[in-house]
Amino acid sequence: MSRLTELFNKQNERVLNVYCTAGFPLLDSTLKVMQSLQNSGTNIIELGMPYSDPLADGEVIQSSGNVAIANGMTIETLFSQLEKMRDSIHIPVVLMGYMNPILQYGFEAFCKKAKQVGVDGLILPDLPLYEFENIYGSTIKANGLDFVFLVTPETPAERLKKLDSLSTGFLYAVSSSATTGKDKDFSKVALYLQKLKSMNLKNPVLVGFGIKDKETFDAVCAYSNGAIIGSAYINALSKGNDVAQITEIFLKSVLN
Numbered sequence: 001m002s003r004l005t006e007l008f009n010k011q012n013e014r015v016l017n018v019y020c021t022a023g024f025p026l027l028d029s030t031l032k033v034m035q036s037l038q039n040s041g042t043n044i045i046e047l048g049m050p051y052s053d054p055l056a057d058g059e060v061i062q063s064s065g066n067v068a069i070a071n072g073m074t075i076e077t078l079f080s081q082l083e084k085m086r087d088s089i090h091i092p093v094v095l096m097g098y099m100n101p102i103l104q105y106g107f108e109a110f111c112k113k114a115k116q117v118g119v120d121g122l123i124l125p126d127l128p129l130y131e132f133e134n135i136y137g138s139t140i141k142a143n144g145l146d147f148v149f150l151v152t153p154e155t156p157a158e159r160l161k162k163l164d165s166l167s168t169g170f171l172y173a174v175s176s177s178a179t180t181g182k183d184k185d186f187s188k189v190a191l192y193l194q195k196l197k198s199m200n201l202k203n204p205v206l207v208g209f210g211i212k213d214k215e216t217f218d219a220v221c222a223y224s225n226g227a228i229i230g231s232a233y234i235n236a237l238s239k240g241n242d243v244a245q246i247t248e249i250f251l252k253s254v255l256n
Contacts, residue, residue: 001032001121002032002045002092002118002121002144002146002147002168002169002241003091003092003120004094004120004121004168004169004170005028005168007043007091007092008045008170008204010042010227012204012225012256013205013215013221013225013226014045014205014226015039015043015044015046015188015225015226015227016042016043016044016217016226016227016229016251016254016255017043017094017206017208017226017227017228017229018037018042018044018046018119018230018233018251019046019047019048019061019066019096019228019229019230019233019234020033020034020045020046020047020069020164020233020234020237021047021048021050021061021064021146021234022035022047022048022049022050022073022078022081023050023067023068023069023073023077023078024050024064024067024071024234024237025064025067025237025238026071026121027068027071027072027073027077027163027242028081029243029255030047030078030082031081031082031085031088031222032243032244033237033240033243033247034047034085034089034093034123034142035088035089035204035244036113036243036244036246036248037247037248037251038089038090039092039151039244039246039247039248039253040247040250040251040252040253042091042251043083043091043092043143043226044091044093044094044206045092045093045094046094046096046098046123046228046230047078047093047094047095048061048064048065048096048097048230049067049075049078049095049096049098049102050064050065050068050073050142051065051097051098051100051101052065052066052069053098053100054247055072056233059146059205060230060231060234060235060238061231061234062232063095063238064180064234064237064238065071067152068077068153070088070104073126074167075101075102075110076105079113079114082117082118082119082162083117084199085117085118085247086117086118089118092120092169093118093119093123094119094123094143094146094148094169095114095119095121095122095123095215096119096120096122096124096125097121097123097124097125097225098124098125098126099126099127102124106172107139107254108139111139111142111145112143112195115144119147120145120169120240121138121145121146121147121148121168122145122146122147122148123147123148123150123167123172124147125150127138128164129143129149129159129163129166130161132147132166133166134251135253136233137244138167139199145170146167146168146169146224147166147167147168148165148167148168148169148170148171148172149163149164149167149171149172150163150167150173150174151163151173151174152176153175153176154171155187155190155250157199160196160199161199161201163254164199164201164202164203165202167203168203169203170203170204170205170206170225171201171203171204171205171206171230172206172208173192173193173196173206173207173208173224174208174209175189175192175208175209175211175220176188176189176209176210186216186219189207189210189219190219190222192221193205193207193220193223193224194223196223197223197224204225204226205224205225206224206225206226206228207226207227207228208227208228208229208230209231210240211228211229211254212226212229212231212254213254214231214254214255217254217255229254233247233250236249236250
């Protein structure tokens with residue numbers, strides 16, 4: 001049983017997944033940020049692999065990725081930083097990124113190394129459904145990694161059920177068809193999440209894009225298993241040097 005499955009078996013509501021960018025704010029910040037997130041109550045860490053052309057990311061996360069790349073972050077460097085991750089990090093860790101740098105690294109080699117260092121799953125927004133089913137999905141599964149698909153309010157019901165059937169770990173419900181970090185009208189989001197809840201999906205649903213504080217976290221948790229926070233946390237990290245203190249203050253403001 002994967003760590004994600006174990007988590008949702010124990011806690012099926014108000015699950016908090018926090019996104020952080022590997023190598024931000026400093027190249028050697030990765031594990032320090034992850035440890036601070038775990039210590040402050042995060043349930044899942046979504047660790048972003050910086051890429052020069054991130055399709056789904058808004059300005060804040062793009063900027064953090066650019067800083068991380070300038071700092072020298074690469075997939076090779078990230079894996080070296082994660083070699084002893086499981087000595088101290090016990091919550092699920094999901095890598096989020098894009099196909100181009102992974103293909104340059106080698107897809108099978110990437111999945112094997114991810115499993116070796118203790119990664120639990122992958123979120124790859126630009127991996128098409130057809131290619132997942134016919135090319136890459138078997139390699140992901142063979143290495144014991146969960147794979148999380150994204151759905152949006154515009155995803156047709158038939159396709160949504162298909163994506164749910166192929167996802168493992170959880171289903172990532174994008175609150176609206178926009179990039180990360182944008183403010184949302186949560187009355188409209190609520191209707192979308194109510195629809196998802198009525199579909200009796202196989203996977204737990206976590207909601208992302210626009211979740212930034214206690215108000216928005218509480219709003220989506222009323223209709224889902226939890227939420228994903230990214231831009232708001234990255235923004236907080238960019239405004240100070242004490243990672244542990246910033247993280248504790250930020251998460252207290254969301255969870256308490």
